[in-house]
Amino acid sequence: MIVLVLVVALLVIAIAAGFLGSLAGLGGGVILTPVLVLFFGIPFGDAVGASAVSVLATSTTSGAAYVHDRLTDLRIGNFLQIATVPGALIGATATVLLAPTNLVPVLLIVLGLVLLSTVPGSIAMRHEEHPPEGPGDAISRRLKFEGNYYDRLHQRVVHYRGQNSKTALVVMFAAGIVSGLFGIGSGVLKVLALDRALRLPMKVSTATSNFMIGVTATAGVGVLFAGNLVLPLLAAPVAIGTTTGAYLGSRLLPGLTNRLIRWLFVVILLVLAVETLVRGVAML
Amino acid sequence: MTGPSAAPTEVPEDPTFPPAAYERISRLLRGGVLLFLVFAGAGMIARTAIDPNETVTAILANPPLSRFASAGGFLSALAVGNPEALITLGIYVMVGVTIGRVGLAAVDFYRGRERSLGVVSTAVVALLLLGLFVVAPFVR
Numbered sequence: 008m009i010v011l012v013l014v015v016a017l018l019v020i021a022i023a024a025g026f027l028g029s030l031a032g033l034g035g036g037v038i039l040t041p042v043l044v045l046f047f048g049i050p051f052g053d054a055v056g057a058s059a060v061s062v063l064a065t066s067t068t069s070g071a072a073y074v075h076d077r078l079t080d081l082r083i084g085n086f087l088q089i090a091t092v093p094g095a096l097i098g099a100t101a102t103v104l105l106a107p108t109n110l111v112p113v114l115l116i117v118l119g120l121v122l123l124s125t126v127p128g129s130i131a132m133r134h135e136e137h138p139p140e141g142p143g144d145a146i147s148r149r150l151k152f153e154g155n156y157y158d159r160l161h162q163r164v165v166h167y168r169g170q171n172s173k174t175a176l177v178v179m180f181a182a183g184i185v186s187g188l189f190g191i192g193s194g195v196l197k198v199l200a201l202d203r204a205l206r207l208p209m210k211v212s213t214a215t216s217n218f219m220i221g222v223t224a225t226a227g228v229g230v231l232f233a234g235n236l237v238l239p240l241l242a243a244p245v246a247i248g249t250t251t252g253a254y255l256g257s258r259l260l261p262g263l264t265n266r267l268i269r270w271l272f273v274v275i276l277l278v279l280a281v282e283t284l285v286r287g288v289a290m291l
Numbered sequence: 292m293t294g295p296s297a298a299p300t301e302v303p304e305d306p307t308f309p310p311a312a313y314e315r316i317s318r319l320l321r322g323g324v325l326l327f328l329v330f331a332g333a334g335m336i337a338r339t340a341i342d343p344n345e346t347v348t349a350i351l352a353n354p355p356l357s358r359f360a361s362a363g364g365f366l367s368a369l370a371v372g373n374p375e376a377l378i379t380l381g382i383y384v385m386v387g388v389t390i391g392r393v394g395l396a397a398v399d400f401y402r403g404r405e406r407s408l409g410v411v412s413t414a415v416v417a418l419l420l421l422g423l424f425v426v427a428p429f430v431r
Contacts, residue, residue, distance in 0.1 A: 225419060
């Protein structure tokens with residue numbers, strides 16, 4: 008394949024991934040690493056590097072809007088990054104060390120399993136719009152993990168308070184490792200920690216998760232870059248494409264019902280998970 | 292129970308993070324994305340235009356990092372308009388912006404006398420810098 012064809016193809020695929028991911032509320036980064044490996048023949052490590060840069064760019068773009076709307080909980084987000092950042096450093100270091108070895112099939116199988124495990128959560132996405140507010144735990148009370156936001160749909164101010172901070176920290180550490188290892192946002196894991204453990208309202212959970220994804224990706228990108236796994240000519244079209252797609256998705260169709268798109272995205276995710284698993288097993 | 296506050300359309304102001312603090316972080320992020328798109332876009336177009344028929348295999352076999360390993364090498368490449376150095380600059384901007392946004396939050400926490408969260412945010416910045424300047428050279 009020649010460079011011109013690669014760049015144009017990557018731009019198109021990345022715009023579609025960012026657009027669909029944005030409409031489905033799942034982020035497009037999760038499908039980029041397997042697509043780059045399976046359909047473009049990009050080596051695993053280089054695919055992870057390009058995908059990580061795209062996750063960083065997309066998170067920064069949507070993060071700007073969420074922070075502007077004051078939906079991001081900066082207290083909780085900054086606190087949980089103390090777990091995701093070391094996780095991402097460990098994950099990215101593992102990728103740099105393992106990518107040149109003959110353990111790539113194992114990494115592909117693990118990636119396939121991670122994608123598969125993402126599917127049920129992506130189908131359900133059982134966000135509670137306004138979960139019942141509990142008393143909080145010692146950490147959340149001490150660090151004031153509570154706040155307010157204006158809910159445009161319900162036209163009222165909603166108050167919330169975080170719970171189970173320690174559980175959230177553990178889940179976030181795991182999310183960081185997965186992010187660093189595969190160059191994906193791990194949004195599903197992060198939302199799991201914020202929704203299920205901390206019991207944050209849906210909008211705050213999504214915005215805070217998005218804010219954190221960029222910081223986690225930064226930790227991974229630095230290590231992947233040093234490991235020679237961020238190739239500028241791969242990273243640029245993928246990052247520009249997903250950023251453009253995510254921007255278009257969030258701007259052009261804000262009122263669209265996204266159930267069908269989410270199902271389409273989940274089917275793509277499922278196919279990629281199975282393909283990645285099969286490829287990994289075949290390479291053993 | 293979660294419910295509406297006394298003033299249903301006015302979000303009570305957080306003394307640590309007044310609207311201006313959110314706006315500051317949002318502006319930083321928007322500026323970072325814009326610079327990234329300009330640098331990475333220009334670099335991508337220029338790099339593709341140099342030799343559109345170059346094979347992907349050749350590019351994969353010759354990663355540019357070896358030339359950018361030192362600050363001097365990177366700046367020299369940037370000075371002569373090396374397209375890959377330009378894309379790399381865009382990525383550096385994004386990394387810098389992300390570290391900057393955590394740093395800004397840390398400053399706001401200290402200003403708001405929330406020392407614990409100020410320390411946590413400072414630790415996150417330290418971890419990110421540790422990754423860049425200790426872990427990264429280790430894996431290089």
